Amino acid sequence: xxxxxxxxxxxxxxxxxxxxxxxxxxxxxxxxxxxxxxxxxxxxxxxxxxxxxxxxxxxxxxxxxxxxxxxxxxxxxxxxxxxxxxxxxxxxxxxxxxxxxxxxxxxxxxxxxxxxxxxxxxxxxxxxxxxxxxxxxxxxxxxxxxxxxxxxxxxxxxxxxxxxxxxxxxxxxxxxxxxxxxxxxxxxx
Numbered sequence: 001x002x003x004x005x006x007x008x009x010x011x012x013x014x015x016x017x018x019x020x021x022x023x024x025x026x027x028x029x030x031x032x033x034x035x036x037x038x039x040x041x042x043x044x045x046x047x048x049x050x051x052x053x054x055x056x057x058x059x060x061x062x063x064x065x066x067x068x069x070x071x072x073x074x075x076x077x078x079x080x081x082x083x084x085x086x087x088x089x090x091x092x093x094x095x096x097x098x099x100x101x102x103x104x105x106x107x108x109x110x111x112x113x114x115x116x117x118x119x120x121x122x123x124x125x126x127x128x129x130x131x132x133x134x135x136x137x138x139x140x141x142x143x144x145x146x147x148x149x150x151x152x153x154x155x156x157x158x159x160x161x162x163x164x165x166x167x168x169x170x171x172x173x174x175x176x177x178x179x180x181x182x183x184x185x186x187x188x189x
Contacts, residue, residue, distance in 0.1 A: 007031065010093040011045040012121055014086065017062045018049055025049040026113035026124045028134050035116055035125050044094040048106060051078050051099050104175050105133065128160045129169050136178040153185050
């Protein structure tokens, strides 16, 4: 596969396999937050993918030499529209593979993904609004105590500012139950 063992390199290894299988995907989490907001280091990668049961055997076959993965857990994740973990042997970078359908906005996020050029290699990432919503959701689910998640939120708002689509944010924040957090994060208009 590749000799690059940083989180971005590992993400590109997994997404290359997803591309070969014809699976639509987008990167969220800290990598997408770093693109939309203020960069920070990470040792895991969040990928949202439109996986179906028929993809699992080929995905396992392609990734097994380089990654620890549990085929049964991956099958359950696809069936239940949840997540499964992959761990890159060489670097211990963890991939959290989220199957589309786990939240009300997964398919929408996938349709809104944006391509980022990384020296001739493409990485699809959540647009700023969707990564902001994801971070707000994780902040809420974590009991609203994670300084890291909130810093990512503030960084996106600071960098993107008036370019953020407030109408989209408000609608989706209501759907996800984080409208109050969005109002706290955004400066008044």
